[in-house]
Amino acid sequence: MNLSYILLIPFVPLAVFLVLGIFNQKIKPAVSGYVGVAGLAISTLLSYYTAFQYFFVHGKADGVYQTFVDKFIWMHFTESLHIDMGYLIDPISVMMMVVVSTVSLMVNIYSRGYMKGDDGYTRFFAYLSLFTFSMFGLVLATNLFQIYIFWELVGVSSFLLIGYYYTKTSAIAAAKKAFIVTRFADFGFLIGIFIMGYYTGTFDFQELTNPEGVVILNWASTSFMGLSVITWALILIFMGGAGKSAMFPLHIWLPDAMEGPTPVSALIHAATMVVAGVYLVARLFPMFYLVEGGFALQIVAYVGAFSSLFAAIIAITQTDIKRVLAFSTMSQLGYMMMALGVSGFEGHEGVGYMASMFHLFTHAMFKALLFLGAGSVIHAVHSNYLKDMGGLRKYMPVTNITFLIAALAIAGVPPLAGFWSKDEILVAAYENSQFIYYIGVFVAGLTAFYMFRIYFGIFWGKDTKYEHTPHESPSSMTLPLLILAFLTLIAGFVPFSELVTADKTGFEAHLNLPLAAIAVGVGLIGIILAWIFYKKENDLATRFASAFGVFYKWTSHKFYFDEIYFFMARKVFFKSVAAPIAFFDKKFVDGTMEGIGNKTVLVSRKIKAIQSGKVQDYAFGFVAGVVIIAFVFIYIWTN
Amino acid sequence: MIPGVSITEILTLTSILFFIGIYGFITRKNLISILISVELILNASVVNFVIINKYLFPDVLQGVVYSIFIIAVAAAETALAVAIIINLYRQVSSVEVKETEVMKY
């Protein structure tokens, strides 16, 4: 099938970015908004078309989804080792394209309302387009290096967007933090890539992930410290993924990233960029699974599980709704990682893989919805904090409904999207390891609880007096909410197990009733608790909090991770490494060089007395010179 | 050829003469006496040339001729030196060597 038009999907946003970026000053805001949306609309349509073509028309050949690749050499390292540029079409990339384009389009539409009247409106849309372009590039990458390249670009656009309000110090700090933390993760990623490239001789995904390929077959060729170098490479690469997907302990940037405009949080820090890590692992899944008995995959599983639990706990105590959502995102990402970690490869064993991709898909929808909803709330009350909210259902019905749908979805209430994907994950976990399964269930409960905590807190709870009464957001903002809500409703019914699977063959997914029941039950318990605590204004919550005491304090301070990192950065690196080096440079290295010069001058001052001006001293010098020389050359230095 | 006096003794004498000259040059306070010391040094070599010629290579008179030239040149040298010293005397009305230490370092 002819796929060349796919190039348009990334390049239209790029073109938009260039236009908006270069003529930033010239273009009128209104225009730029339309340009952005239009550009995205094209990409979206194309990606839908592609998805349709791929999944239902041309994609399948004798039961297996084919991989279509078109690439050219971008740069040579050695004759054999080179970076390619191109696009790779297979189930997950197509799926991701749909996700990215959809959410991105929604956010673009939404932003036209949300960002109205902001100077730098154009800049905002430019950044959005840049991000979208990079994200498409990342999704379509054909090899490790290409994915790394766009990985970095995505990071930068995230930096730019978080720091969008660049006069706000907190925003700057957050942006820097996000970039540097991910950069640190990418440092691992990069080394991983190099190791991979050096020992396998290729970066190309197809060669790497081919289960019968040389790479996977002789993974054991070289080993380092008891593990195969390939495993090391995978672990390092996962480090990169963990950085982007805010896995523990590289998660600290994500909450702060909420300093950015809410649409950005919805697009980048909920739906698309943060799942890049998951996507990366999924991309290399065969390696993770097959190399060294899936050692690396174990790590992925446990990191994912722990992160999801950790984040869920923190989420309970946060009072900034966006931060709650951020931690919820982290927790959900942990879920996906976990799912990948517990997945198998062949046929139905690959349910975890499928589930994680499924969850990625659904989560993108409802989490974007949640954020956009939160955005419209914030837009209305001009605050991020629960204490300033309450009883908003009267004022903003649409937001209320859509938010509720999303909350239910994430809580895993059937028949909403979240239910299906979450159920599959739990199934996978259950089949693989009880321990992880229980964590998953517990997290499901927590999720339901904190999500409804904020839901009730915002829309029910105390009737706050607002100085100017909040009102429903303009249609440009509610429209995307409705669309996403609709998607959230239906997304669960997409037959993922046929479409997106580890071995690309597809299998018969069936609902495991008992597990589903448990999951839903736990979810409901959470919701009910939240109902009790927050439906009406009461002090139950505070009493519980005080009951937990220290633990509560720790949690609300996110277990002091920021402080630890801050200490590392400021005290250790800046004060204890950089400062001494700068000092050393000035004092010693430079000092030596100057010392040589000064000594020379000093000597020349010291010896000036030799030139005494007395002709007789000169004569003495003369004669003494003669005598000494004569003595030396006649008696001592003779051979 | 002085009977009973070997070349070594005379050469020793000239060497002593030479170093007396050096010593005088370095120690005397008066420019004129420094000039005299110079004369001593030169004369040491003059004697040397003559003696060496006479004792070692008597057949050719190189040394003797040389010594005559030295004497002539020495005379010129002294004359010039005295002229300059007088010039200095005009300005500082002294011929002490310590008057010539303005420029130093």
Added chain:
Amino acid sequence: MDLNNFFLMRHELTLLVIILILLIAEIFISEAKKSRVVSLALLLFGIHTVSGFFPLAESNLFGGMFRSNELIHFFKNVLNLGVLILLLQSADWVKEKMTSNDRGTEFFILLFASLFGMYFMISAGDFLMFYIGLELSTLPIAALAAFEVMKRSSSEAGIKLILSAALASGVSLFGISMLYATAGSIYFDEIILNITADNLTLLGFLLFFAGLAFKISLVPFHFWTADVYEGAPISIASYLSVISKGAAVFILMILLFSILKPLMEVWEKLIYVLALATMFTGNLFALRQQNMKRFLAFSSIAQAGFILLGLITGTQLGTATVVYFVTIYIFSNLAAFGVVQAISLQTGRENMKDYEGLYRTNPNLSLVMMLALFSLAGIPPVAGFFGKFFLFTAAASEGYYLLVFLAVVNVTISLYYYLLVIRAMFIRKGEDPIPFFRNKVYMRIGLLITVIGILALGLYSPLYDYIFQLSGILK
């Protein structure tokens, strides 16, 4: 010998004639027209210089006391050029002397006499001729150093020079007498035959060497240099620093490479040591000089140290590089002294501080000075670089890498103080910069020639190749 190979001493004879003419002129030209003597002298010497370039056969006169060959001719021509430039630069100063107090003709007479002495020193074939030449070249300069009778510093310089010179010549004479004792002759050709490295010969050689080292002002025989340069009239200082130094280097080279070759493994060590001592001392003293003449004095000491790097080899390459370097050095140093001369003539200021902001008032002078200093420091593309580079090449060709390295370190040190002058002229603004003035025509011509020399000598390579091929004559 008959008359026409008597004419082989063309340089000497013409110069002698010039001296005589000047003497007569001194007598017959009336007071009012005295200043014409300058033009006359310049004219005559110009002719002499030009005539020097006409080819001249090898000669060996007075039974080998006087000998001359192409290399020596070439070098005499170089000296002539140098003196000509020097005369041009100092013409105005001499005129001034003449108008103020009726003296000046003797300036030329003495100067030429000294040059005359150098001719004989260079082409000496035996120690007697050498000695006469040496003295003849030194004594007039002592007189000239004391030329400014009204200035105490001038006569002090004269005294210091004459006394030190006397001592030096005395010592070297004593040495020569010893060489005579061991070799049994004062003729170079005969000495070569039966010279051996026994102790007496060595002692004689060393004493003799000291005498020449004094003229080249190598450490530790250099003490007189700075004071004399400072006290003496600038033209004399520059004469001492280029002409007499150059001549001394040349004859030293001839002696070392020909008759003293058997003592090589002694004098190469000696030169190694002296080279280092001279370079370091010269540079270290130059660092903190404020008076330009003194500054250039020490810089010229350091330069002498560099020259030794060529002498140490004892090969044709060495000869070539030394002659080449000396030629370039004459031009560079004359340019520097010329600028100092011009400025002190106009304003009587000789300190580095007075040079601050010079570029903004007198750009051309400062540019000449910059070229000169770069040439002395050995910065391309001016000639000095090539001169130094080739000297180092020569030293390296004999494997003296360490020496070369230390020498180049010295180049860096020297660059420092040369840059100090450039800093003063170009970077500093200065409280009262020297106001703009136009030089007289002679001075301009003088400086122009030096500049042309500085630029051309390096880039115009055939010169070096010519010198190299001439140097074949030695050994």
Added chain:
Amino acid sequence: MDILSLFVIVPILVILALVFSKGLKQARIIAMSGGIIQLGMAINLIFAYIRERAVNNSIMLFTKDLTWFEQMNIHYSIGVDGISVALITLTSIVVLAGVFISWKIEDLPKEFFVSLIVLSTGVYGFFISIDLFTMFVFYEIAVIPMYLLIGIWGSGPKEYSAMKLTLMLMGASAVLLVGILGIYFNSNADGGALTFNILEIAKVNIPFEAQKLFFPMTFIGFAVLGALFPFHTWSPDGHASAPTAVSMLHAGVLMKLGGYGIFRVAMYLLPEGALEWSWFFIILSAIGVIYGAFAALRQTDLKYINAYASVSHLGMVSFALLMLNKTAWNGAILQSLSHGFMTALFFALIGMIYSRTHTRDITKLGGLLKVIPFISAIYVITGLALLGLPGFSGFVAEMNIFMGAFLHDDMFHRVLTIVSISAIVVTAVYVLRVVGIMLMGPVKNTAYLKLPKATWYEKAGVMLLLIPIVGIGVAPLWLSNMILESLEPFIRGVL
């Protein structure tokens, strides 16, 4: 007149024209037109080179050989390969940009442009010459004008910095000179004649002892110019005191002479020495890489930050060169180029900021993005380029370097490689630090609220430098191919 010598002759003509020019207006017009002509020549050279290379696969193209000093066997012999062509282009671009940036120089404009062009002449000559002597001559010609340029038109402790810079570089050339002489006198090891010609010497196999002795001299001699730790201390002061255009030219082009010289002379002529000593200099370079980055982290003066950044990035160059394989070398050359453009651009921007705010202290600045958007935006972009963002030249270069370094699989190289790679994180930190403090945030000083926007010539200069950065970053293949094929003889020579 052959295409290469023009690169020496045209500047000389421009200088002559300048000498007879009157006032700032004429001077800058002449300088600019000269720069444009040279840029044109450089671009023409690229195409000519590609055309020629297709039909002619000798090591050097457009070679020309005039005997200079017959007896010493010194020749004015020139020729280029892909590497020199690339660097020549870099030079021409930076020079032109420099002229644009110093459009408004008041004090002695004529002299300024003259010295600037003398410097560039030296650089061109250095890049085209394949005769050690000629090379050395041009090297010094390129270095000396710095003294006047910094001393006269500089700022701050200019006399001190100028003197320090000149003396350290000259001291380096002292060591270098010994090295060159050493090579020269061993160039007849196979019984041939003594020669300075690089290609000739490369054929000779110089005795191992000599190589061991002279490699470090040659290497250090050049590496000081390349700001190798611990010989880098001239560069922060020098750059800080130098006027903008000079910093640009110096960091952008002159420091590249170091890497180029190391490559073309030290490693190409003394391969065994290189093998013998590589471990030592690799350590120094790696230290330099990480050390410079950390030192930059602490500075508050923009120019110091950039200077230390240069130390770090040029450390990577020598690091890569010592990896002794094609990939790393390719990276090294690319790094030289990209660093040339980036750092020149940085200095240009710093100059613009300084000329407006009269301070380079980032703690005093803030919120510039709001006040002078164009300059600030470009600054951000350059910063991102500096920290090796894909799509900019820096990324391409660094990836090549690191991949090349990874081709050694012994512990020693691995560790140092990873240490060097970690610099990319630190780089990110100090770049973002500047961006965060200086460009973003609230406007600290209300006086800055009405700073003049960028003028046309500033924009021109900036664009001139930005385009190649992006160009190389987006489509590196043709360039890296051009370099790679030129590396062939070195591979044969060294490995």
